[in-house]
Amino acid sequence: MQKRFLLLGSLFFLGITFGTAQWTQKKGTGYYKLGAWFLEADQHYTDKGLLDPNATRGIFVTSLYGRHGITDKITLVGYIPFTSVYQNEQTFTSGNPGQPGEVVNSIGDIDLAVEVQILKRPKWVLATSLTLGIPSGNNSGGSDGSYQTGDGEFNQILKVLAGTSFKIAKHSFYAKGSVGVNNRSNGFSDEIRLGLETGSQVFKNKFLLLVRLNTIQSFYNGSLSAENSNGSIFANNVEVTNLGGEINYFLTKKWSASFGYSIPLSGKNIYKAPALAGGIAYKL
Amino acid sequence: MYKKILFFISFLLYLSCIGTDVTDDYVDPTLRITSPQIISIKVGQKFQFTAKYFDTSGTQIENPNLIWTVSPPDALTIDDSGFATATSDGDATIQVSVVTALGNTISAETSFTISKAVTVITETTTTTTDTGTTTTVSNTNTSTTSSNTSTLTDTGSTTSTSTTGTGTTTTDPDSTTNTSTTTEVEEPVVTETTTTTTDTETTTTVSNTNTSTTGSNTSTLTDTGSTTSTSTTGTGTTTTDPDSTTNTSTTTVDNDVVVTAPQSYQGTIQTTSSYKLTGSYEYGLNDAGQLVLDIAGDYEASTALPGLYVYLSNNPNSTSGSYEIAEVTVFNGAHSYTLPSSIDISDYKYILYWCKPFNVKVGDSTIF
Known part of the structure; x- marks a missing residue:
């Protein structure tokens, strides 16, 4: 579940702040972002999708995200997270000994991806991407192995992405959608990932407002369970549907700052908590 | 712009500080x-x-x-x-x-x-009778009176017996023969063997005295060792021959404190969360005297539960001060946990199933 902490944030805050339905970078251009996101949860969705309490855990991720066009149709993407996972100190009203707070800092799972533009038309574009989730994080951190900054397995996410732009009352909008399959190893269940996003630039194009709805659904075809892997189960059979928004403020033509907020609408085996994010981006 | 960036990052860092969770673990004393x-x-x-x-x-x-x-x-x-x-x-x-x-x-x-206390007495009395004999005493009267007296002193028995015989004087004044015959019936000599049983508090002595020469005798038990006197009477039979009596009296006593130490408790584990956790159990001593928590075959726990542990506790809301039995590795069916001899069956009141990573109770059961 700890790894799935990461999903709650990364689902939303890795997005690039394009104002149009352009999926790949042009050759020699790029987008680079120093970001951070945070959430703290004292409840979680159970395997039945119900809510149960838990000791308060938080995660703070500082990340470097970059995408660079090596051709007009091929973009390389990289994401390097630096993750801090913590749990609150546990105390009792009686004064009896509790459990001290704990924190684990580690690099997380690095994502490397290549995006390929398949079709491009004036009003829409079609692309595909392959993301490799490198198990560079710690999947057994902390005193009990549950302070995970990675799931310890090799993710391979194949996505198809489509986008379009349109106008409503002479105001320009864009919309994007994606369908992806995450082929997971080491006994983890495979996943399907769906995403929708729409946004528009406002206030003389100084701000970009966008809304995202993402979901992850499990195929439940993995073999991991509490019976055979008490630690890794945190990251298996996870489902979540998340709704969030983001405000991007263009400081200059190249620099922008963002602030995002998202909440899980439903889920299984995942913490329930809103996520906050911010970042500074540079557009080359 | 850099100040804005710095402020923003500082704000996010502030949010990630480790805090404190406070659990109300109050229970009635x-x-x-x-x-x-x-x-x-x-x-x-x-x-x-x-x-x-x-x-x-x-x-x-x-x-x-x-x-x-x-x-x-x-x-x-x-x-x-x-x-x-x-x-x-x-x-x-x-x-x-x-x-x-x-x-x-x-x-x-x-x-x-x-x-009341009761004592077990097994009493065996053996009576030995001196063989009865007939003693004939003859004496000669040397006097000229018409009567004489003979005295028998039987030194062979435990009791002296005397008898007087009378005779007839013959016509011959110089010679009188007087013969008297005395038959002595000797009293039986009783030899008793008494078995004494001692209760847990004091010694109880049984004395048996044969007071008659008839064919039966009585033994009397007086238990002066307990706070309540108990008496019993036994009877025996004397045979006419071969002159022996056996008298046996038996009284029953139970010296044990009757206790019923609870040897086992039965109950049902129930979920206190949204995770499936159910099953019946028996908590008690096995044939080898070991304290065992036996989970029955109807036990079932969600395999989505991470870091699940089972505890014995006296607080249903806390594992502080509890005994951690083991990490749960069986999620379906019968299994058991053998507890160390240092734990008494009455030491803990609750069984807790606790998710360690979440630090939250998943299920429990009240043992007694």
């Missing part, structure tokens, strides 16, 4: 009689009562100031340590109380029956 539960005890017997006091967090308080009382007061005597002696028969109640840190008095009690 409890006082528990932990000595085996008595069904019955006999007058004169002694028993050590014990009790444990747990405070508002379920933590056992060492050496509490326990106050022991008896109802009715003359049923037993009991000292400050809970050591009791039964003094009279009837129903009785032992109550123990303690004053909590908040000044309240809490108590616990146990009731049982006190019965």
Whole structure:
């Protein structure tokens, strides 16, 4: 579940702040972002999708995200997270000994991806991407192995992405959608990932407002369970549907700052908590 | 712009500070009689009562100031340590109380029956009879009177017997022959063998005295060793020949305190969360005398539960001060946990299933 902490944030805050339905970078251009996101949860969705309490855990991720066009149709993407996972100190009203707070800092799972533009038309574009989730994080951190900054397995996410732009009352909008399959190893269940996003630039194009709805659904075809892997189960059979928004403020033509907020609408085996994010981006 | 960036990052860092979760672990203080539960005890017997006091967090308080009382007061005597002696028969109640840190008095009690003591006596009496003989005494009367007296002194028996015979004087004045015959019936000589049984408190002596020469005798038991006198009578038969008597009397006594230490408890584990966790169990001593938690075949737990552990605790809301039995590795079907000998069956009141990473209770059961 700890790894799935990461999903709650990364689902939303890795997005690039394009104002149009352009999926790949042009050759020699790029987008680079120093970001951070945070959430703290004292409840979680159970395997039945119900809510149960838990000791308060938080995660703070500082990340470097970059995408660079090596051709007009091929973009390389990289994401390097630096993750801090913590749990609150546990105390009792009686004064009896509790459990001290704990924190684990580690690099997380690095994502490397290549995006390929398949079709491009004036009003829409079609692309595909392959993301490799490198198990560079710690999947057994902390005193009990549950302070995970990675799931310890090799993710391979194949996505198809489509986008379009349109106008409503002479105001320009864009919309994007994606369908992806995450082929997971080491006994983890495979996943399907769906995403929708729409946004528009406002206030003389100084701000970009966008809304995202993402979901992850499990195929439940993995073999991991509490019976055979008490630690890794945190990251298996996870489902979540998340709704969030983001405000991007263009400081200059190249620099922008963002602030995002998202909440899980439903889920299984995942913490329930809103996520906050911010970042500074540079557009080359 | 850089100040804005710095402010923004500082704000996010502030959000990630480790805080404190506070769990309310209050439970009502409890006082528990932990000595085996008595069904019955006999007058004169002694028993050590014990009790444990747990405070508002379920933590056992060492050496509490326990106050022991008896109802009715003359049923037993009991000292400050809970050591009791039964003094009279009837129903009785032992109550123990303690004053909590908040000044309240809490108590616990146990009731049982006190019965009269009975002693087992196996008595064997052997009577040996001196063979009865007929002694003929002849003497010669040397006097000229018409009568004479003969005296028989039988030194061969344990009892002297004398008899007087009379004779007839013949016409010959110079010679009188007087013959008297005496038949002596000798009293039986009784040799008794007495078996004495000693009860747990004092020695009870049985004395058996044969007081008659008739064919039966009576033995009387007087038990002066217990607080209640018990007597019994046995009868024997003397045969006419070969002059022996065997007398046996038997009385039954039970020297044990009848107790019923709870040997096992049965219950059901129930989920306290949204995770599936259910199953029945038996908690008690096995044939080898080991304390065992036997989970039955109807047990089932969600395999989505990470870091699940099972505990014994005196606080249903906390694992602080509890005993961690084991990490749960069986999620379906029967299995068991053998507990160390240092744990008594009455030491813990609750079984807890606890998710360690979430630090939250998933299920529980109240043992007693």
